[in-house]
Amino acid sequence: MGNPTLHDVARAAGVSYSTADRVLNGRGGVAEKSIQRVRQAIQDLGYRRDMTAANLSRRRSYRFAAYVPQGDHGFFSAIRRAFLAESQRRAGQRIAINLRDVTEPVTDCDCAVTVGADQDRIDALTAAGIPVVTLVSDSPGARRAYIGIDNLVAGRTAGRLHRIAHRGGPARVLPILGSAGLRDHRDRLAGAIEVLGPGSLLPAIAVADDPGRMRALLEQALRDDPGITGLYSIGAGNRGLIPLMRERGGDRPFVVLHELTPHSRAALQDGLIDVVIDQKPAEEVARALDAMKAIADGEAPAPVAITPAIFFKDNLPGDTP
Amino acid sequence: MGNPTLHDVARAAGVSYSTADRVLNGRGGVAEKSIQRVRQAIQDLGYRRDMTAANLSRRRSYRFAAYVPQGDHGFFSAIRRAFLAESQRRAGQRIAINLRDVTEPVTDCDCAVTVGADQDRIDALTAAGIPVVTLVSDSPGARRAYIGIDNLVAGRTAGRLHRIAHRGGPARVLPILGSAGLRDHRDRLAGAIEVLGPGSLLPAIAVADDPGRMRALLEQALRDDPGITGLYSIGAGNRGLIPLMRERGGDRPFVVLHELTPHSRAALQDGLIDVVIDQKPAEEVARALDAMKAIADGEAPAPVAITPAIFFKDNLPGDTP
DNA sequence: GCGAAAATGACAGACGTCAATCATTTTCTT
DNA sequence: AAGAAAATGATTGACGTCTGTCATTTTCGC
Numbered sequence: 001m002g003n004p005t006l007h008d009v010a011r012a013a014g015v016s017y018s019t020a021d022r023v024l025n026g027r028g029g030v031a032e033k034s035i036q037r038v039r040q041a042i043q044d045l046g047y048r049r050d051m052t053a054a055n056l057s058r059r060r061s062y063r064f065a066a067y068v069p070q071g072d073h074g075f076f077s078a079i080r081r082a083f084l085a086e087s088q089r090r091a092g093q094r095i096a097i098n099l100r101d102v103t104e105p106v107t108d109c110d111c112a113v114t115v116g117a118d119q120d121r122i123d124a125l126t127a128a129g130i131p132v133v134t135l136v137s138d139s140p141g142a143r144r145a146y147i148g149i150d151n152l153v154a155g156r157t158a159g160r161l162h163r164i165a166h167r168g169g170p171a172r173v174l175p176i177l178g179s180a181g182l183r184d185h186r187d188r189l190a191g192a193i194e195v196l197g198p199g200s201l202l203p204a205i206a207v208a209d210d211p212g213r214m215r216a217l218l219e220q221a222l223r224d225d226p227g228i229t230g231l232y233s234i235g236a237g238n239r240g241l242i243p244l245m246r247e248r249g250g251d252r253p254f255v256v257l258h259e260l261t262p263h264s265r266a267a268l269q270d271g272l273i274d275v276v277i278d279q280k281p282a283e284e285v286a287r288a289l290d291a292m293k294a295i296a297d298g299e300a301p302a303p304v305a306i307t308p309a310i311f312f313k314d315n316l317p318g319d320t321p
Numbered sequence: 322m323g324n325p326t327l328h329d330v331a332r333a334a335g336v337s338y339s340t341a342d343r344v345l346n347g348r349g350g351v352a353e354k355s356i357q358r359v360r361q362a363i364q365d366l367g368y369r370r371d372m373t374a375a376n377l378s379r380r381r382s383y384r385f386a387a388y389v390p391q392g393d394h395g396f397f398s399a400i401r402r403a404f405l406a407e408s409q410r411r412a413g414q415r416i417a418i419n420l421r422d423v424t425e426p427v428t429d430c431d432c433a434v435t436v437g438a439d440q441d442r443i444d445a446l447t448a449a450g451i452p453v454v455t456l457v458s459d460s461p462g463a464r465r466a467y468i469g470i471d472n473l474v475a476g477r478t479a480g481r482l483h484r485i486a487h488r489g490g491p492a493r494v495l496p497i498l499g500s501a502g503l504r505d506h507r508d509r510l511a512g513a514i515e516v517l518g519p520g521s522l523l524p525a526i527a528v529a530d531d532p533g534r535m536r537a538l539l540e541q542a543l544r545d546d547p548g549i550t551g552l553y554s555i556g557a558g559n560r561g562l563i564p565l566m567r568e569r570g571g572d573r574p575f576v577v578l579h580e581l582t583p584h585s586r587a588a589l590q591d592g593l594i595d596v597v598i599d600q601k602p603a604e605e606v607a608r609a610l611d612a613m614k615a616i617a618d619g620e621a622p623a624p625v626a627i628t629p630a631i632f633f634k635d636n637l638p639g640d641t642p
Numbered sequence: 643g644c645g646a647a648a649a650t651g652a653c654a655g656a657c658g659t660c661a662a663t664c665a666t667t668t669t670c671t672t
Numbered sequence: 673a674a675g676a677a678a679a680t681g682a683t684t685g686a687c688g689t690c691t692g693t694c695a696t697t698t699t700c701g702c
Contacts (some may be wrong), residue, residue, distance in 0.1 A: 372689095
């Protein structure tokens with residue numbers, strides 16, 4: 001009928017429930033041959049511990065902490081919103097998500113997620129014995145899972161879109177970096193170079209994710225090189241890019257940028273930009289929580305590959321983003 | 322500390338546990354004023370029934386049935402695989418998924434999902450009092466949730482990609498239908514027309530999702546109209562399209578088609594086609610199961626919008642699709 | 643105000659696991 | 673072989689909910 005219980009395992013192994021329990025939960029004090037027999041019975045019966053019963057008994061509710069940078073970049077606030085929504089959605093599943101600011105100190109919890117490569121915090125959490133999942137921005141080192149897009153792939157995607165848009169013709173695409181120091185941005189740029197080749201990509205300008213700088217530097221670049229046929233904005237600060245495109249009217253380069261925000265969405269709809277590559281923050285958050293739950297349950301988190309979404313003016317998601 | 326329990330609710334409402342339980346589970350035989358007080362207490366305390374404990378007690382494991390059409394189209398087999406994988410993944414959550422063939426009769430279960438618009442089956446399930454979720458293909462009527470892409474949006478996306486690829490030049494795009502009778506296909510075509518306009522879209526040919534027909538009819542069409550600059554394959558049967566593109570060498574139209582299968586994937590990598598629009602079967606299945614669980618728990622399923630994925634040769638998902 | 647019906651309370655045994663205690667048996671030491 | 677140590681078994685009471693029974697109280701019709 002139903003799945004086998006630990007009682008069934010104990011019976012099959014010819015030991016008492018207590019012994020089976022000691023083996024399962026590693027409480028020690030069990031003879032090697034008993035351990036083997038219990039393990040074998042678990043195998044044979046295909047026993048899987050019922051996590052709902054286990055958690056009920058432990059009266060454990062998963063305590064997760066999420067460290068999200070400040071800033072209303074639009075992107076981080078989308079991440080925040082996603083965490084709150086998931087927190088709501090999983091309330092019946094004994095999952096409590098503590099949304100914390102990056103400035104707050106580390107507190108105890110079952111698993112933590114950091115948004116962005118905040119190495120110091122990751123180290124602090126790891127030192128405290130808390131497993132860490134990184135979201136959005138990977139950071140090599142002792143973390144248990146990375147959830148986010150592959151930025152090399154994202155960059156290649158942007159490059160491919162420019163290629164398609166320049167079909168048959170030569171391309172002069174200007175890449176706009178937030179900062180050359182950010183690994184994510186470097187990866188995206190590298191991806192674009194892979195597809196477009198160095199010949200079609202101009203030297204990147206860096207605008208520090210700042211709309212003002214974006215506007216100033218981009219205006220300058222477009223004046224200096226009237227032959228620019230494409231823009232690839234790798235980081236943030238696109239509020240400075242959009243009005244420039246509006247001013248140019250019909251004659252503007254093909255524009256690809258990242259992250260679907262209210263601004264970029266409106267610009268797409270207005271035909272001021274062409275493509276938005278989006279990380280799907282809500283999905284990333286949901287997957288991150290799945291991974292955290294798996295880690296807290298002592299399982300290996302399922303590897304997830306998030307393919308960035310590609311938005312045109314025609315396939316924008318509705319009111320349920 | 323933890324969440325309030327039904328005991329807490331009863332205490333706050335000034336009634337016994339029994340009465341609170343009767344209200345919560347609608348067992349009847351409760352005075353109106355007691356109902357109100359319990360409801361109020363639930364509100365005040367923010368009580369949410371602990372589903373894990375409830376399910377444990379009911380010794381309920383969710384019994385779901387999935388009706389997937391036969392056929393190794395590649396797409397349906399991907400759906401099947403996704404169901405099996407999710408079945409595995411959720412084994413610890415007392416979720417049993419019964420993958421059934423469309424020819425099998427309806428059996429009792431907590432919620433069913435049909436892939437494709439199989440109205441007869443939906444009616445049979447509904448008549449048996451089983452809530453139904455439809456996957457991939459919507460069918461208006463008494464069903465509880467639809468999980469799948471918006472095919473109008475998918476068609477618009479295809480149209481937009483052709484537009485981008487034809488930037489500055491006139492377009493002659495040939496749409497290739499599976500069948501004009503399928504609502505999904507009609508929607509996709511309509512979407513493409515919205516973006517490209519009737520002027521750029523040639524009259525559609527219909528190939529009945531059959532590779533042989535595809536090959537024959539498409540070859541004919543390309544001969545008849547050498548000015549074709551784009552193909553939009555709306556249905557299946559692309560195994561007949563791909564070799565044609567190979568034969569044409571460098572000079573081929575811009576090709577957009579649907580569903581990432583081993584064939585279409587290889588064709589993308591070989592540069593024989595340009596874009597694949599994919600429904601993300603694995604994600605659809607996962608979302609469908611979420612919805613089914615919510616329905617079985619008596620909650621309203623969260624509305625989900627699945628944005629079709631757009632694949633080029635550069636952003637194909639790795640070994641974890 | 644009386645009897646019947648309705649409403650309520652009290653309680654108990656599940657569900658599968660955890661965690662602890664204590665008694666008993668087996669194995670090891672020398 | 674006796675005593676110590678290790679291993680095992682038996683048992684119990686949670687966790688929060690469901691479901692049932694049964695006794696008691698309240699309400700209602702007349």
